[in-house]
Amino acid sequence: MGGDGGSDLALEALPIxxxxxxxxxxxxxxxxxxxxxxxxxxxxxxxxxxxxxxESVLASDVSAAQAIRHGQTSSLxxxxxxxxxxxxxxxxxxxxxxxxxxxxxxLLGMLPGIERPAxxxxxxxxxxxxxxxxxxxxxxxxxxxxxxxxQLGSVAVEIVTGHAPRIGLLNIGSEPGKxxxxxxxxARLIDAEPTLDYAxxxxxxxxxxxxxxxxxxxxxxxNILLKSAEGAVRLTLGTLRAALQGSFAxxxxxGRLRQAHDSLDPARHNGAPMLGVRGTVIKSHGSASQQGLAxxxxxxxxxxxxxxxxxxxxxxxxAE
Amino acid sequence: MGGDGGSDLALEALPIxxxxxxxxxxxxxxxxxxxxxxxxxxxxxxxxxxxxxxESVLASDVSAAQAIRHGQTSSLxxxxxxxxxxxxxxxxxxxxxxxxxxxxxxLLGMLPGIERPAxxxxxxxxxxxxxxxxxxxxxxxxxxxxxxxxQLGSVAVEIVTGHAPRIGLLNIGSEPGKxxxxxxxxARLIDAEPTLDYAxxxxxxxxxxxxxxxxxxxxxxxNILLKSAEGAVRLTLGTLRAALQGSFAxxxxxGRLRQAHDSLDPARHNGAPMLGVRGTVIKSHGSASQQGLAxxxxxxxxxxxxxxxxxxxxxxxxAE
Numbered sequence: 124m125g126g127d128g129g130s131d132l133a134l135e136a137l138p139i140x141x142x143x144x145x146x147x148x149x150x151x152x153x154x155x156x157x158x159x160x161x162x163x164x165x166x167x168x169x170x171x172x173x174x175x176x177x178e179s180v181l182a183s184d185v186s187a188a189q190a191i192r193h194g195q196t197s198s199l200x201x202x203x204x205x206x207x208x209x210x211x212x213x214x215x216x217x218x219x220x221x222x223x224x225x226x227x228x229x230l231l232g233m234l235p236g237i238e239r240p241a242x243x244x245x246x247x248x249x250x251x252x253x254x255x256x257x258x259x260x261x262x263x264x265x266x267x268x269x270x271x272x273x274q275l276g277s278v279a280v281e282i283v284t285g286h287a288p289r290i291g292l293l294n295i296g297s298e299p300g301k302x303x304x305x306x307x308x309x310a311r312l313i314d315a316e317p318t319l320d321y322a323x324x325x326x327x328x329x330x331x332x333x334x335x336x337x338x339x340x341x342x343x344x345x346n347i348l349l350k351s352a353e354g355a356v357r358l359t360l361g362t363l364r365a366a367l368q369g370s371f372a373x374x375x376x377x378g379r380l381r382q383a384h385d386s387l388d389p390a391r392h393n394g395a396p397m398l399g400v401r402g403t404v405i406k407s408h409g410s411a412s413q414q415g416l417a418x419x420x421x422x423x424x425x426x427x428x429x430x431x432x433x434x435x436x437x438x439x440x441x442a443e
Numbered sequence: 444m445g446g447d448g449g450s451d452l453a454l455e456a457l458p459i460x461x462x463x464x465x466x467x468x469x470x471x472x473x474x475x476x477x478x479x480x481x482x483x484x485x486x487x488x489x490x491x492x493x494x495x496x497x498e499s500v501l502a503s504d505v506s507a508a509q510a511i512r513h514g515q516t517s518s519l520x521x522x523x524x525x526x527x528x529x530x531x532x533x534x535x536x537x538x539x540x541x542x543x544x545x546x547x548x549x550l551l552g553m554l555p556g557i558e559r560p561a562x563x564x565x566x567x568x569x570x571x572x573x574x575x576x577x578x579x580x581x582x583x584x585x586x587x588x589x590x591x592x593x594q595l596g597s598v599a600v601e602i603v604t605g606h607a608p609r610i611g612l613l614n615i616g617s618e619p620g621k622x623x624x625x626x627x628x629x630a631r632l633i634d635a636e637p638t639l640d641y642a643x644x645x646x647x648x649x650x651x652x653x654x655x656x657x658x659x660x661x662x663x664x665x666n667i668l669l670k671s672a673e674g675a676v677r678l679t680l681g682t683l684r685a686a687l688q689g690s691f692a693x694x695x696x697x698g699r700l701r702q703a704h705d706s707l708d709p710a711r712h713n714g715a716p717m718l719g720v721r722g723t724v725i726k727s728h729g730s731a732s733q734q735g736l737a738x739x740x741x742x743x744x745x746x747x748x749x750x751x752x753x754x755x756x757x758x759x760x761x762a763e
């Protein structure tokens with residue numbers, strides 16, 4: 124029900140995701156009028172769709188306290204309870220991140236030793252995508268928290284790529300002596316952990332070079348990194364668009380330009396795992412396209428099939 | 444003598460800067476063999492060049508302590524002393540930022556109430572360039588320090604643009620309640636200062652939209668912002684280059700593509716004022732082109748002519 128495109132977009136993403144993955148079953152949670160519109164989908168797909176009605180929907184600007192106090196009959200809370208009670212294996216939402224974080228903490232609970240969920244997203248590079256966490260609400264963190272992020276992210280990325288990611292710690296220089304004391308302490312902790320493949324500090328520009336597969340940082344630095352890159356990509360494309368406008372040759376290159384544009388599109392990289400909660404939860408970007416939302420659903424299925432939560436529990440247990 | 448291009452690049456930048464600005468005089472400080480090569484420049488330009496020999500050059504990886512203990516005969520120290528003794532009005536260096544910061548603190552001293560220099564640089568936007576500070580070594584700061592940055596940057600930007608800049612505070616949300624307590628406190632301080640035009644919090648992507656003229660942040664966030672944007676621009680241009688390669692139409696657009704590329708080139712935005720020291724000091728990027736270095740020299744001349752240091756002293760005095 125959430126996100127800029129609301130239930131219309133979800134109803135378009137649903138057949139894309141089901142057609143792409145014949146083993147996928149979807150449990151759709153929303154208000155009754157929306158769920159009724161699922162009847163218009165082909166019956167071959169409808170066989171793999173179940174529905175669960177909700178009385179209300181969370182507002183996009185809901186606070187954590189409001190979500191918990193007044194959101195228990197919302198589509199998100201109903202879906203979260205279905206996940207908690209094993210009626211679903213994973214949850215995807217394009218709604219409020221604050222609401223998603225609050226209800227997942229309350230209804231799923233946290234993994235051992237983890238205080239708050241961390242949000243991980245992928246960014247394009249010239250090579251394979253790079254994953255970055257935290258992009259959530261963990262603004263001021265200590266070194267142990269960054270070690271936690273590395274452990275959570277490493278397991279989640281390995282499920283997607285099939286190999287343990289090279290981990291970089293975001294800093295303002297790549298030499299070991301650079302940056303605040305806390306980051307140097309975090310580097311020692313991550314480097315000392317035998318299950319983690321630590322590759323050293325990475326600077327903001329190196330994130331996009333494909334040097335590492337997973338970048339660990341606090342939520343403030345992660346947000347600055349992500350938003351700055353979004354702004355710079357938009358500026359670059361806008362500058363090129365203005366420069367190429369009105370030329371016949373540009374029209375000849377339309378297909379190639381579209382292809383390049385698409386490969387940088389955030390929707391291609393949609394689907395942010397919320398890690399640390401006792402369940403597979405994927406945040407879809409509020410402005411993602413139907414293809415983007417379908418990709419978030421696919422990521423959720425892959426994380427659930429890879430046994431994300433069980434693997435995280437084992438890893439965190441052995442680290443204690 | 445410093446920077447990737449060393450004295451060769453400086454000798455190419457020198458005639459560009461002198462030709463562009465007939466009122467400009469340059470005092471070149473370096474080793475004798477380098478200064479000797481100035482003889483090969485046209486005599487019309489040589490009339491506006493003075494030289495000052497130095498025995499040594501600072502290493503590019505010099506520490507602050509080394510610069511102060513062993514760097515007193517270096518070209519940078521000799522140039523800094525010329526600035527301190529009013530034999531020059533401004534200083535430009537492409538050498539070590541650490542050395543520049545250490546020697547400027549030692550030989551020029553700081554403005555009243557300022558502890559450490561702040562480094563300010565400009566970035567391209569779809570409209571006028573935006574200035575960002577701090578990009579230097581001020582990694583952990585308090586709210587009063589951010590107010591200082593706003594005051595230093597506001598004066599320096601007004602000299603360049605002719606009007607008081609709209610100031611944004613870099614944060615992970617643009618609503619007033621967002622981010623760490625320290626940033627909310629800094630927002631109150633900057634907003635309460637009648638000489639400053641405070642426009643609110645800005646997110647990483649908004650920096651590139653032209654919403655504000657000056658972005659204030661700590662050196663850690665500033666470095667992440669700048670480097671992330673560099674990496675994202677490089678990724679976008681690289682992706683487009685790969686997509687357009689090998690097509691005849693691309694060859695027709697070569698001039699337009701070059702123009703777009705140039706407008707995003709960091710060399711176009713070269714020249715970072717080091718603010719808070721008792722002198723006009725401009726850091727040129729180590730990898731800047733000769734045009735970039737000439738632009739840093741031009742910026743230095745404009746800041747000196749605008750009376751940067753006197754204006755900062757007046758402003759900081761009245762704020763106490």
